[in-house]
Each structure stands twice: as C-alpha cells, then as structure tokens.
Amino acid sequence: MYSFDYERPSGVNEAVSAIGEDDKFLAGGQTLLPTLKLRLAQAGKLVDLGGIAELKGISVSGSEVSIGAMTRHVDVANSADVKSAIPALSYLASHIGDAQVRNRGTIGGSISNNDPAADYPAALVGLGATVHTNKRSLSAEDFFVDLFETALEEDELVTKVTFPIPEKAGYAKFPNPASRYALTGVFVAKTAQGVRVAVTGAGPCVFRQTDMEAALSSNFSADALSGIKTEASGLSADIHASADYRANLISVMAARAVKAAS
Amino acid sequence: MTTVNMTVNGKKVSADVAPNTLLVQFIRENLRLTGTHVGCDTSQCGACTVHVDGDSVKSCTMLAVQADGAEVTTIEGLAKNGELHPMQAAFKENHGLQCGFCTPGMIMSAVDLVKRNPNPSEETIRTELEGNICRCTGYHNIVKSVKAAAENMGG
Numbered sequence: 438m439y440s441f442d443y444e445r446p447s448g449v450n451e452a453v454s455a456i457g458e459d460d461k462f463l464a465g466g467q468t469l470l471p472t473l474k475l476r477l478a479q480a481g482k483l484v485d486l487g488g489i490a491e492l493k494g495i496s497v498s499g500s501e502v503s504i505g506a507m508t509r510h511v512d513v514a515n516s517a518d519v520k521s522a523i524p525a526l527s528y529l530a531s532h533i534g535d536a537q538v539r540n541r542g543t544i545g546g547s548i549s550n551n552d553p554a555a556d557y558p559a560a561l562v563g564l565g566a567t568v569h570t571n572k573r574s575l576s577a578e579d580f581f582v583d584l585f586e587t588a589l590e591e592d593e594l595v596t597k598v599t600f601p602i603p604e605k606a607g608y609a610k611f612p613n614p615a616s617r618y619a620l621t622g623v624f625v626a627k628t629a630q631g632v633r634v635a636v637t638g639a640g641p642c643v644f645r646q647t648d649m650e651a652a653l654s655s656n657f658s659a660d661a662l663s664g665i666k667t668e669a670s671g672l673s674a675d676i677h678a679s680a681d682y683r684a685n686l687i688s689v690m691a692a693r694a695v696k697a698a699s
Numbered sequence: 700m701t702t703v704n705m706t707v708n709g710k711k712v713s714a715d716v717a718p719n720t721l722l723v724q725f726i727r728e729n730l731r732l733t734g735t736h737v738g739c740d741t742s743q744c745g746a747c748t749v750h751v752d753g754d755s756v757k758s759c760t761m762l763a764v765q766a767d768g769a770e771v772t773t774i775e776g777l778a779k780n781g782e783l784h785p786m787q788a789a790f791k792e793n794h795g796l797q798c799g800f801c802t803p804g805m806i807m808s809a810v811d812l813v814k815r816n817p818n819p820s821e822e823t824i825r826t827e828l829e830g831n832i833c834r835c836t837g838y839h840n841i842v843k844s845v846k847a848a849a850e851n852m853g854g
C-alpha cells in the first residue's frame with residue numbers, strides 16, 4: 438500500500454469537510470483496502486466513517502425501512518425488524534461474500550462502490566429505494582449510473598437508504614463459486630406502485646427487466662415468466678460466463694425469486 | 700504516525716503506527732504474534748482471521764488504526780491456563796489439519812460460527828466457513844472437527 442494520512446471524524450459535517458480531491462471515505466474497507474493493497478488505487482487521506490454514530494442503525498416506520506450507511510451486512514442479515522418487514526433484504530445481506538466480509542462491509546460502501554456484481558444495487562432498484570446523502574435524496578435508479586459509477590460527487594457522503602416496504606419480495610442469485618459475488622442476481626418486488634424486477638451481475642450496471650415486470654403485473658407467479666427472454670447483447674461476458682449464459686440466468690433467477698417472494 | 704491502543708488477548712497494548720499498517724502486520728510484526736497467517740493478497744483465504752470485539756474479521760483487510768480501542772483475540776488467546784480451547788482440541792482429535800497453514804484462521808472462524816450457531820448442521824458449517832480456504836484437507840475433517848467441538852462446547 439502507498440502511504441496515506443488518516444482521520445476519524447465523529448460527525449457527518451466534519452467528514453465532508455475533511456475530504457479533499459485525492460482523499461477517500463473508508464467504510465468497512467472490504468473493497469477499498471484490497472484495492473489499495475494491490476496499488477490499484479491511491480489516496481492522500483482516508484476519512485474513516487467508523488466513528489460516526491449517526492450513520493449506523495436500522496429503523497422501521499409504518500411504511501419504510503431505513504438503514505444507515507455504516508450499517509454492516511451482518512446487522513441487516515440478523516435484524517428482526519428487517520426480517521419481518523422485508524425478509525428478502527435480510528436474505529440478500531446474509532448471502533453477501535462470507536461471514537468475515539459481512540462483519541465489516543457496509544451498505545453505504547457497497548452502493549457507493551457500485552460493483553456490477555454487487556447484491557445491494559438489485560435490492561435498491563427492485564424496491565424503489567431512496568438514497569440519502571449529506572446534500573440530497575435521489576432514487577436508486579438515478580444513483581446507480583454505470584460500471585463502478587454513481588451520481589455521488591467527490592465530497593458527497595451517503596448517509597442512509599430508505600426502502601418502502603413491499604407487499605412481497607424475493608431475491609435469487611447465482612453466485613460466482615469463488616467470490617460469491619452475483620454472476621447474476623434478480624430481485625423481484627410486488628409493491629403498491631406495481632411490480633419491479635431488478636437485475637445485477639448480468640450487465641455493467643444494475644437494470645430493470647421491464648418485460649418481466651409487465652408479465653408479473655397481471656400474474657405474479659413464476660409461470661408468467663415462461664418464455665420471456667432477455668436480449669444478450671449489452672450483457673457482460675468474461676471468463677466466468679458468456680452473455681448468453683447470463684441472459685438465461687436472468688430467466689432462471691427471476692423465476693426462483695418469484696417463488697421465494699414473501 | 701498515529702497512536703493506537705487496543706486489548707489483544709486480554710493485554711493492553713499501545714503503539715505508534717503508520718496509518719497504512721494492516722491489523723495483521725501489527726499483530727505479527729509489532730506484537731510478534733505469528734500464529735495469525737497471511738495466505739493471500741486478495742482478502743479471500745481467511746488465514747488471517749481474528750476476532751475484533753467478538754466478530755471474526757480478516758485482519759489483512761482492516762487497518763490497525765481501525766482497531767483503536769477494540770478487543771482483539773488471536774489464535775494465541777484461545778487456550779486458557781495451558782489447556783487447548785475445545786475447538787483446538789477437536790481439530791487435533793479429528794485430524795482437522797494437514798499442513799496447518801489455514802488452521803489458525805479456520806479455528807477463529809469456527810469459534811465465531813459456533814457462537815452464532817450453537818448447534819450447527821454440516822451444511823451450516825460448510826457455508827459459514829466460506830471465507831476460509833484450505834488447500835490440504837478437502838474440508839471433510841474440518842467440518843467433523845467443528846461439529847465435534849460444537850457438541851463439546853455444550854451446543
């Protein structure tokens with residue numbers, strides 16, 4: 438690792454004013470530290486968000502679940518509140534990486550990184566969540582821009598994510614057997630505003646499968662999906678899977694997600 | 700340099716470290732506790748697993764400064780009064796290791812696993828140990844060891 442300075446502020450405002458052009462926020466470090474270790478990135482200073490109490494925690498009001506940016510995957514996975522309000526979200530968090538990664542990694546870090554194979558983007562887009570920052574609130578679809586790219590500005594900090602509670606929702610992923618990242622993952626939700634189907638891992642950035650949404654709107658069952666294909670062009674192809682394979686996985690995972698929905 | 704204070708295996712330690720010092724470097728090089736191993740560069744193998752405030756973490760993917768104020772337990776901290784921890788004893792008894800390189804991390808993960816799942820099924824053990832890679836045993840005797848230890852630990 439190249440050398441860097443380190444700061445651990447105790448509030449959001451201090452954190453934002455501490456961040457300069459070459460600096461980075463440090464959350465759970467489960468993506469940032471491996472990247473720094475391999476010298477794929479460099480930072481003048483790391484601003485550690487670990488000491489900011491207001492960024493941690495989960496609360497449920499009548500119609501939404503709110504999760505602070507520094508809430509770890511293990512806490513979302515084990516939260517009784519999340520399990521009863523949106524069981525699919527707790528299931529998703531419990532299948533991120535491995536136990537040690539879940540003990541450090543956070544929702545804010547995961548979505549700010551926007552890895553094309555990350556799990557949380559599917560839940561945010563699938564549930565129509567809102568991302569709150571120190572500056573504004575934006576819809577998940579506006580937040581995730583492209584491969585490893587979000588709408589965040591350099592001195593902008595994710596503070597929390599709010600998820601409207603759906604009627605039912607399900608998540609299914611085909612994990613890369615080595616890393617557990619989603620080779621393809623599909624999040625399906627039946628909400629007051631209609632059915633949403635979000636796909637991660639298959640393309641450069643999370644996206645909605647609108648043909649499936651239309652089919653599930655009239656009949657929310659796995660049968661309604663039979664015969665609906667996703668165009669392979671534009672999907673990712675690498676040593677792990679071809680674009681055609683991923684296109685097929687979208688159909689398989691979507692059907693499993695609908696069956697699992699509760 | 701930044702000053703860090705933490706409690707490692709019950710003992711208070713304090714040192715000035717460069718911010719880019721990994722927790723595992725601090726443990727191995729400053730404290731000379733070399734039971735915690737480094738098996739990869741990519742945060743995948745789990746050989747470096749220790750407990751920070753009771754949770755298993757990969758000490759190669761955490762900065763020493765992030766552990767400021769924390770309680771850290773390494774493999775050296777498990778045995779009490781010269782007696783092996785039930786998990787260590789079970790690995791010995793059930794041939795849960797061959798070369799032993801992965802073993803410290805495997806045991807630290809397994810202790811955390813049994814804390815969270817007092818009576819784990821074979822499937823739970825296998826999925827919960829996903830963050831630990833072993834190149835020798837084929838995992839079979841590791842799973843057997845964890846199961847035996849969980850029973851001895853009163854699960």
Ligand SMILES: Cc1cc2nc3c(=O)[nH]c(=O)nc-3n(C[C@H](O)[C@H](O)[C@H](O)COP(=O)(O)OP(=O)(O)OC[C@H]3O[C@@H](n4cnc5c(N)ncnc54)[C@H](O)[C@@H]3O)c2cc1C
Nearest residue numbers: 464465466467468469534542543545546555556595617618
């Ligand atoms: C072995 C392994 C397996 C993994 N498997 C999976 C998997 O199966 N699925 C999956 O989804 N992920 C997986 N991950 C990634 C893991 O979920 C990370 O925890 C996550 O991607 C990053 O979160 P973090 O809290 O560790 O963030 P960090 O690594 O600390 O930060 C990531 C990036 O986000 C920025 N950032 C962090 N917090 C904020 C904030 N609040 N506001 C603005 N910017 C911020 C940082 O500056 C940095 O650029 C895996 C990681 C490892 C090491």
Ligand code: FES
Nearest residue numbers: 738742744745759
């Ligand atoms: S040394 Fe491999 S995960 Fe830490």
Ligand code: FES
Nearest residue numbers: 797801833834835
């Ligand atoms: S015993 Fe050799 S790596 Fe596990």
